[in-house]
Amino acid sequence: MKLRTTLAAAALVTGSLGAQAQYNSLWIPDTLSGTTFNLYMKDTFVQFLTGNQTITAGINGAFWGPTLIFQKGDTVHMNVHNNLNDSTTLHWHGMHLPAVMDGGPHQIIPPGTEWQPYWKVTNTASTFWYHPHLNMETEAQIASGLGGFIIVRDSEESALTLPRTYGVDDIPLVLTSRSFDASNAFTTFSPYGDYMLTNGTMNAKTSLPKQYVRFRILNAELERGYNLGFSDNRTFYIIGTDGGLVDAPVAVTRVKILPGERTEFAVSFAGDAEGDSLDLMAYNSGLEFGFPGSEPSTSGAFGSLLNNTNFKVLHIYVSAATSGAVSSLPTTLTTNTYLTAADATVSRTLKVTDGVPGEGIGFRFDSTDFIMDTINKYVQLNTVEKWSVTNSNVFGHSFHIHDIQFKIISRSSGTIPSYEDGWKDTYYLHVNETVSFVTRFNDYADPLHPFMYHCHMAPHEDGGLMGQFVVDSATTGVAKTTESAPDLTLYPNPAKGTVFVSTSMQAYYITITNAVGHTMLMLPRPNLMKGIDVRNFAPGTYYLTFTDDKTKQSYTRQFVKYADL
Amino acid sequence: MRTFKFIAPAALALLLSAYRPLPTEKAVSDFKLLATTGRMVSLADYPKAKGFMVVFTCNHCPFAKVYFNRLNDLSKKYGALGVPLLAISSSDTVNFEEDGYGKMKEKTAKEHLTFPYLYDGSQATAVDFGAKKTPHAFVVWKENGKLVVKYAGAIDDNGAEPEKVVHHYLAEAVDALLAGKAVDVPETKSVGCTLGIRAKK
Ligand SMILES: [Cu+2]
Numbered sequence: 001m002k003l004r005t006t007l008a009a010a011a012l013v014t015g016s017l018g019a020q021a022q023y024n025s026l027w028i029p030d031t032l033s034g035t036t037f038n039l040y041m042k043d044t045f046v047q048f049l050t051g052n053q054t055i056t057a058g059i060n061g062a063f064w065g066p067t068l069i070f071q072k073g074d075t076v077h078m079n080v081h082n083n084l085n086d087s088t089t090l091h092w093h094g095m096h097l098p099a100v101m102d103g104g105p106h107q108i109i110p111p112g113t114e115w116q117p118y119w120k121v122t123n124t125a126s127t128f129w130y131h132p133h134l135n136m137e138t139e140a141q142i143a144s145g146l147g148g149f150i151i152v153r154d155s156e157e158s159a160l161t162l163p164r165t166y167g168v169d170d171i172p173l174v175l176t177s178r179s180f181d182a183s184n185a186f187t188t189f190s191p192y193g194d195y196m197l198t199n200g201t202m203n204a205k206t207s208l209p210k211q212y213v214r215f216r217i218l219n220a221e222l223e224r225g226y227n228l229g230f231s232d233n234r235t236f237y238i239i240g241t242d243g244g245l246v247d248a249p250v251a252v253t254r255v256k257i258l259p260g261e262r263t264e265f266a267v268s269f270a271g272d273a274e275g276d277s278l279d280l281m282a283y284n285s286g287l288e289f290g291f292p293g294s295e296p297s298t299s300g301a302f303g304s305l306l307n308n309t310n311f312k313v314l315h316i317y318v319s320a321a322t323s324g325a326v327s328s329l330p331t332t333l334t335t336n337t338y339l340t341a342a343d344a345t346v347s348r349t350l351k352v353t354d355g356v357p358g359e360g361i362g363f364r365f366d367s368t369d370f371i372m373d374t375i376n377k378y379v380q381l382n383t384v385e386k387w388s389v390t391n392s393n394v395f396g397h398s399f400h401i402h403d404i405q406f407k408i409i410s411r412s413s414g415t416i417p418s419y420e421d422g423w424k425d426t427y428y429l430h431v432n433e434t435v436s437f438v439t440r441f442n443d444y445a446d447p448l449h450p451f452m453y454h455c456h457m458a459p460h461e462d463g464g465l466m467g468q469f470v471v472d473s474a475t476t477g478v479a480k481t482t483e484s485a486p487d488l489t490l491y492p493n494p495a496k497g498t499v500f501v502s503t504s505m506q507a508y509y510i511t512i513t514n515a516v517g518h519t520m521l522m523l524p525r526p527n528l529m530k531g532i533d534v535r536n537f538a539p540g541t542y543y544l545t546f547t548d549d550k551t552k553q554s555y556t557r558q559f560v561k562y563a564d565l
Numbered sequence: 566m567r568t569f570k571f572i573a574p575a576a577l578a579l580l581l582s583a584y585r586p587l588p589t590e591k592a593v594s595d596f597k598l599l600a601t602t603g604r605m606v607s608l609a610d611y612p613k614a615k616g617f618m619v620v621f622t623c624n625h626c627p628f629a630k631v632y633f634n635r636l637n638d639l640s641k642k643y644g645a646l647g648v649p650l651l652a653i654s655s656s657d658t659v660n661f662e663e664d665g666y667g668k669m670k671e672k673t674a675k676e677h678l679t680f681p682y683l684y685d686g687s688q689a690t691a692v693d694f695g696a697k698k699t700p701h702a703f704v705v706w707k708e709n710g711k712l713v714v715k716y717a718g719a720i721d722d723n724g725a726e727p728e729k730v731v732h733h734y735l736a737e738a739v740d741a742l743l744a745g746k747a748v749d750v751p752e753t754k755s756v757g758c759t760l761g762i763r764a765k766k
Contacts, residue, residue, distance in 0.1 A: 043758045044627045045724065053725050055628060055756060085660070085759045111660040111761075183719065183754045518659045538662070 023205035023315050026198060028167040029149065030060075033069035035076050039090070041146060042083040048195075048202065052184040057084060057144035063200040065148030067172055068130070070121045072154035077118040082109040088141060090115070091133035092150065093260065094242055094405070094425045096122050099449035099471070100509065100524040102402055105135040105372065106449055107524070115522040122443070123405070124244040125157030126423070127172070127216040127262045135372060139222055139458035143188050145200070147220055149174065157245060160333060163214035163266060163326050170214045171206070173280075174199055175257075175313060176221050177306060191223035191459050192293055192304030196282075198314050205315040210274060211325035214239070214266050219257045223457040224284075224293035224306070225396075225428065228313065229254045230267065231279040237329055240264035243405035243423030245333040250418045254283060258292070258398035260426040260456030263419065266329055272318040280314040282306075290396035290431035292457060336422065338407040339438040344386035348377065350453075352391040352429070352465065362463030363393065363455065370454075370466040377469035381445040388436040391429045397460060399435070400426040402451035403471065406439035426456055445473040448508075448552055486555055488546055494560040498531035499544070506549035515541045525549075539563040589751040592711045593703075596690045598653065598683035599666070601673040606651070606681045608705075608712065615647040616706035616742060618735060620720065621696035623656035624672055625663040626758035629699040631724050633676055639720075639736060640680035648704075648739050650680045655691035656699065657763045688762050698757040702735045706742055715742055718753030 032038075044062045045053040059065030070076055080090050087110050091103035100107065101117035109115045128150035132141035149172050163169035177193025178186050198204040219226055230236065230253075237249035242262050249266065257263050272278070285308055287294045297303040355363035368376065379385065386409070389399050405423040408416050412434040420427060429435055447470055454466035489502040501507070510523040510532070520537060534542070539561050547554045597607040608617060620636060622629040640650040656664035666684045673682050685691055694703055695717070704716035716738035721730040738748045 042627075047725065051729070051731070052719075052723050052756060053628070055758070085761050111657075112662070181754070183722070183756055185754065185756060516659050 023203045024201050026204040026206035026314065027201050028199065029064060029067045029172065031067045031069050031166060035074050036079065037068055037076065038079045038081070039065065040081045040083055041088060041090070043085055046145075046200070048178075049180060049184050054180065054184050054186060055144075056186070057141070057146050059146060059148055063145035064174060065130070065146070067149040067151060067166070070150060070152045072121050072124060072152055075118060075120045078116065080109060080115045080117070082111055082113050082115070084111055086111060086137070086141075087134060088137075088146070089133045090130055091402075092128065092130050093400075094123065094126070094128035094262075095119070095150070096403060096405070096443065098444040098525070099403070099446045099451050102449070102451060103130070104133050104402060104450070104452045104468075107522075108134065109522065110519045113519040113522060115524075116526070117524050121152060123152050124423075125152050125154040126240055126242065126244045127151055127218065127264060129174075129218055129220065129262070131220070133452070135370075136462045139188055139191070139462050142220065142458055143178070143186055143222060147174070149216070149218065151216070156334060160330050161326055161328075162239065162330070163212055165322070165324065168322060169209055169211060169326065170216070171208070172199070172216045172218070173314065174218045174220045175226055176219075177224060177304070179304070188222060188459075190299075190301055190303050191457070192295075192302065192307055193222075193224075194305040196306060196311060196313060203312075203315075205317065207317045207319040208269055209325060210269050210272060210318050210321040211327060212266050212268050212270070212329060214264060215280075216262065216264050217257060218262045219259050221259045221292075223259060223459060224304075225256060225258045225291050225398075226282045226313070227254055227256050227284055227287060227291075229281055229283050231281050234267065234278075236265045236267035238263060238265045238419045239329070239333060241420055241422030242425045244336070246422040247334060247336055248332055249329050250421070252419055255419045256291075256417070256428060258396075258426065258428045258456070259458070260398055260400045261428075266326075269316075269318045270321075270327065274318055274320055276318045278316050278318075279312045280316065281310055282313050283310050284308065285310045288430070290394075292396060292398075339384055339440060341386055341409055341436070341438060343384045344438050346380075346383055346385040348385060348387050350387065350389045350467075352389070352393050352397055352455075355393050355395065357394070363395075363397070363460050363465040365453075365465060365467045368467070370464045370468075374468075375450055375470050376467035379441045379469050379471045381471055381473035382440065382442050384438065384440045386436055386438050388434055389429055390434040392432055394431070396431055397429045397465065398426055398456040399429045399453070400456040401439075401453040403444070404439045404441060406437040408435060408437045410434075410436045441471050445471050447472050486548070486553075488555050488557055490544060490557050490559045494562045495534060496562050497533070497535045499534055499559055500531040501528045501544070501546065503546070505546070507546060508549040508552060509547040511545045513543050513545070514538075534561055537561045589714045589717055589748075591714050593693055593705060593714060595712065596683075596685070596693070598685055598690065600681045600683050601666075601670045601678075602681070606683055608651075611649055613647060614649055614707070616704060616715070616739070617712075618643065618648060618650040618739065619694065619703045619705060620650065620652045620700055620735075621655055621691055621694065621698075621702075621760065622652050622700040623654045623661070623664045623758075623760075624668050625656065625661045626699045628724050628757040632700050632720055633672075633678065635720060635727060637677070637679050643736070643739050644680075646739075646743060648743070651683060652678070652680055653683045653685050653690055655685040655688045655696060655760060657688070657761050658686065659763065660761065691760060692762060696755075696760055698755040699760055700757050701755040701760065704735065704738045704742065704748070715748050716751055718755050722753075724756065
């Protein structure tokens, strides 16, 4: 059980907030591109406040990770090194991929282990993200700073006249907030932070050119929602939702974004004078009950100095236009073909239950606990389904489903806001509302590894508001076999740089452990043609466990690694 | 077990205080651990010492790394006053190869560590002290033939910028004890990487 420590911090934090009028330059995460991505998750620290540093965790850095740029159609290979003290997972939020590569709660990476998932990028151009998804530990691990953006590019989006120069007129913004205790450590006693962190920067400012600028906004909060707008209430144009472009830019002055959601919009600074300033704001004051962060309390279990207030997300100075400035937006972005209710052959309902204050049971789906080895729903491959999720309990939620993008077809509370009229994987589920969406489950069947659906407010997810489904097909069942001695040989043995696996079986999974039981490598569905690279292993004895794709039976073989000469 | 967040704040505060064990004024056992010099070291090897600074640390943790220079200074200053400093690595070496005994020896030589750097492979000493983080500092004082914890927590209040330290918690505790006074701040929160205790097989 995680106990939340230090209650005395609120007073101290309030005291120092007033002294923080200065702006800090917005940090823009580095990008990684290509088809092989090396990610190193590690414990580290950041100087957020004066005084002691804050212990954080980072990916290739100190707080928040690099932005991964994928090209649609490429097969991307991830080398995920867990150098944290703890086990973790890394989930590719919004990506359509095999469940065994998904990085959900079942693909646990022990400390000191390298996990190598890979998949073909089939998502259309949009903004996605990656983050830990360890059962009951997601809040703590996301709070520590683990996560990063994924930008998918494709030829259709690239052909449009849209701002696309990363960090110049195409600005990724990850929104989150944190609180600190007396020793400057993060505290998640309340899931709502006292300090706004925009790309990990407190009191962030940046200069943006006098032209159309694109923002890719991600809410990576533990629980807070944002009702975004500009300080002069100017109109801006939604160009994309979670999973792709919308048909045409949608003019708005406010957009609500809940944990896990992304929105892309373009805004023009062409009419501003150089040196002018304005703010991107969270207009979070006076919102409806159930909107996370609308609570009035400034301290306590759900308290925050930012609750029920309007606050700055980014202070913007307008600077000179760049040479490749976009001066007008295309009137048509794409032509999406959405599934409709009539296409669905299976309808499911889900209800958010429990979570009544004082009764001691957290939020659940259909009064059922999340249990790691229980599959809640079975989906047949290539089926179009309609899911209706009802929330009749005490608070709003942020519903997310893995594997697919869907189209929201109805909200019982009224009309579907125009800014979410596109491909979605996460949405705001209001109090007393039923939201229905339609989707097709295609490409990846796997009877063993499930996908998740859950609330993306981390405390709710960790508390059990999560379920899991497998996508199955008639041909992917686990075959029963009595085979006792499969052909499975490792060579050369002893090995120096590469171990080859000789077998007639197809590999579903390979793990390699060392003599003391430390997991070295986790290889989901490896391609064994080029062997397995063991150059980084210390000399010694290792055990390779091979899981057969057809039978899901596992077999272990020993090999010895020699020192390089 | 689920942490449920709808508990009233007052009730939670009570729960937290009830769960909080008193880390100081508890007696700890002596230990016998392998030092990077190759010798076995225990506190009984220091019959003239008034007390000890025992610091749980490790090679790999970025926050532990920034303190080794300061440990050298503390060792020099208070060792001469009869309060030796001993550093112990109880890190899980299955997870962290960088914390292995061989790497500890390398670090001792490379950084000219002036204090014993001990390898607690079984993690039993960390469990006995209740060490939670790296670094996690303790002052133990000899009292009626017992080793009594008088301070537990951080070394000081600024890891990366030693010149900006305001409270030298560990040194101030030793100063007070040497002057025959009670320790002003007997406990602080240790800040650093979580010290993972590997479950017994
Ligand atoms: Cu929720």
